[in-house]
Amino acid sequence: MIDLAIIGGGPAGQAAAEQAAAAGLSVAVFDEQPRPGGQIARQPPAGFTVPDWLAGRAYAEVRAQLARFEGLGGVAWHGGTAVAGLAAGADGFRLTVVTPDGAERVAARRVLVAAGCYDLPVPLPGWTLPGVMSAGAAQAFVKSQRIVPGGRFVLAGTHPLMLVVAAQIVESGGVVAAVMFDQPLGRCVARALADPLTIVRHAGLFVDAAAARRVLARAGVPVRFGRPLAAVEGSEAVAAARFADGSIMACDRVALCYGFVPQADLPRQAGATVRWQAVAGGWATAHDAWMETDRPGLFVAGETTGVGGAAIALCEGRLAGIGIARSLGRLDDAAAAGLARATRRRHARLSGFARMLAAIADPAEVLARVPPADTILCRCEDVTHAEIDAVLATATAPNAVKLATRCGMGVCQGRMCEGALLRRIAAADGTAPGAAGGFTARFPARLVPIDLLCGLDDVSAEAVAD
Amino acid sequence: MRIAGTERGAPFTLFVDGEEMAAFAGETIATAMLADGRAAMRRDRSGAPRGLFCNMGTCSECLVTLRGDGGARRVRACLTPAAPGLRVETGPAA
Numbered sequence: 001m002i003d004l005a006i007i008g009g010g011p012a013g014q015a016a017a018e019q020a021a022a023a024g025l026s027v028a029v030f031d032e033q034p035r036p037g038g039q040i041a042r043q044p045p046a047g048f049t050v051p052d053w054l055a056g057r058a059y060a061e062v063r064a065q066l067a068r069f070e071g072l073g074g075v076a077w078h079g080g081t082a083v084a085g086l087a088a089g090a091d092g093f094r095l096t097v098v099t100p101d102g103a104e105r106v107a108a109r110r111v112l113v114a115a116g117c118y119d120l121p122v123p124l125p126g127w128t129l130p131g132v133m134s135a136g137a138a139q140a141f142v143k144s145q146r147i148v149p150g151g152r153f154v155l156a157g158t159h160p161l162m163l164v165v166a167a168q169i170v171e172s173g174g175v176v177a178a179v180m181f182d183q184p185l186g187r188c189v190a191r192a193l194a195d196p197l198t199i200v201r202h203a204g205l206f207v208d209a210a211a212a213r214r215v216l217a218r219a220g221v222p223v224r225f226g227r228p229l230a231a232v233e234g235s236e237a238v239a240a241a242r243f244a245d246g247s248i249m250a251c252d253r254v255a256l257c258y259g260f261v262p263q264a265d266l267p268r269q270a271g272a273t274v275r276w277q278a279v280a281g282g283w284a285t286a287h288d289a290w291m292e293t294d295r296p297g298l299f300v301a302g303e304t305t306g307v308g309g310a311a312i313a314l315c316e317g318r319l320a321g322i323g324i325a326r327s328l329g330r331l332d333d334a335a336a337a338g339l340a341r342a343t344r345r346r347h348a349r350l351s352g353f354a355r356m357l358a359a360i361a362d363p364a365e366v367l368a369r370v371p372p373a374d375t376i377l378c379r380c381e382d383v384t385h386a387e388i389d390a391v392l393a394t395a396t397a398p399n400a401v402k403l404a405t406r407c408g409m410g411v412c413q414g415r416m417c418e419g420a421l422l423r424r425i426a427a428a429d430g431t432a433p434g435a436a437g438g439f440t441a442r443f444p445a446r447l448v449p450i451d452l453l454c455g456l457d458d459v460s461a462e463a464v465a466d
Numbered sequence: 467m468r469i470a471g472t473e474r475g476a477p478f479t480l481f482v483d484g485e486e487m488a489a490f491a492g493e494t495i496a497t498a499m500l501a502d503g504r505a506a507m508r509r510d511r512s513g514a515p516r517g518l519f520c521n522m523g524t525c526s527e528c529l530v531t532l533r534g535d536g537g538a539r540r541v542r543a544c545l546t547p548a549a550p551g552l553r554v555e556t557g558p559a560a
């Protein structure tokens with residue numbers, strides 16, 4: 001049995017591994033990507049040479065952490081490995097890990113879920129056309145696989161990250177037709193100015209956004225505010241973006257950027273308490289000051305605890321690593337508190353900025369709009385809003401709606417539709433989204449070929465639980 | 467479009483719906499398809515084409531069928547490395 005299994009090789013997982021290894025723990029890190037980095041520093045494949053990869057100052061801290069992590073001894077890296085199951089046992093946890101070659105169980109005394117986040121899905125007409133992708137998807141192609149994944153992009157959404165992604169596409173030789181913010185500029189400014197001290201403290205990040213805008217201005221890319229995306233048009237693939245004011249913009253790619261929601265499957269599977277995130281929704285896992293959940297021995301860090309960005313993830317990873325060493329008796333309380341002090345202060349400072357960014361990017365108005373009845377809400381099972389609404393007349397429990405419509409039954413395990421469904425339910429019965437819980441989290445959290453699972457000794461336990 | 471200035475792995479070819487397609491070692495199936503102008507990766511129940519959405523293993527919109535001698539397997543194109551001679555299909559699941 002290993003001391004610590006970490007799920008997620010991004011900044012939080014790396015920082016935790018560093019602390020845990022320093023305290024003498026045996027550590028294994030699992031990630032679906034082949035190399036460490038997470039989405040923020042998703043590395044090019046090992047055989048690629050990329051001059052000036054993520055050279056910008058905004059990436060300096062995560063790159064430094066990555067370099068330290070890759071130099072660590074005593075940490076086993078398991079890339080290309082999905083964790084499909086997490087269950088608490090008598091003296092630790094049991095993970096079900098899957099590679100293309102097979103599935104196996106891993107036993108660990110402590111587990112850290114640092115699984116990051118994903119782009120908030122916002123159903124709208126045409127969003128299932130090939131060529132519509134999340135802004136994060138487009139950005140990852142540029143960072144890691146080194147392609148511009150389309151000919152002519154429209155970026156649409158509420159999140160300022162759009163500026164960065166658009167600039168990266170342009171600097172890579174791609175074409176961006178426009179960056180279209182849903183909200184008016186005045187609202188962004190007002191929300192930023194509501195907290196001037198935070199602007200001063202994090203001036204560097206505003207400089208980065210300004211640099212991205214300069215890149216776009218030089219390339220002649222319009223950046224517009226108050227331009228909600230109404231639909232994506234095309235028959236077999238994206239042909240144009242249509243906006244609420246009736247204007248139409250020709251393109252072959254639409255990248256959506258409305259914010260981010262935590263990856264929460266594994267903490268939910270293990271029975272940890274989760275809370276619905278206030279702004280963009282999604283389940284944030286609750287934790288104590290050492291990042292431990294209410295499942296003793298299960299820790300969380302980074303976006304899993306609520307979306308806050310890479311700098312916060314680094315802090316939380318450090319705290320979790322120290323906390324785990326402490327919980328295994330490798331550090332006494334005083335030593336742990338001393339190690340954590342500076343990190344706690346930094347975390348508190350960064351939280352103000354995360355809140356401001358969330359307020360600027362707030363997708364509430366977008367999420368309150370009801371798309372046309374034939375818009376697909378559940379992408380895996382092709383369930384439309386109309387089919388959901390028909391069931392909501394008689395049943396509003398998430399699992400009941402799932403059973404009646406198949407919404408959430410598909411291979412994505414509800415990650416793409418749960419938020420939209422919970423918002424429909426909330427609108428129907430006058431509650432807040434997530435108030436009545438969500439889908440029951442199921443095994444497997446990731447797509448697993450069934451023949452791989454058959455090699456496991458007691459897979460029937462999961463099958464029955466399902 | 468592959469970004470200029472990046473040195474990639476060794477070139478090879480694979481097949482998508484029977485057509486030959488170029489790729490470089492280290493690329494995912496999704497990368498090779500998008501660089502080749504192929505955005506559709508699967509078909510939904512109505513037969514409409516679907517393409518990659520998240521590019522990080524979360525949504526499963528990029529499910530393609532890999533045809534091998536031992537049968538067919540559905541994989542996420544955004545996570546699965548392209549490999550020489552691979553036979554990829556984007557039609558309805560077999």
Ligand code: FES
Pocket residue numbers: 518519520521522523524525526527528529542543544545
């Ligand atoms: S594009 Fe989402 S899983 Fe591949």
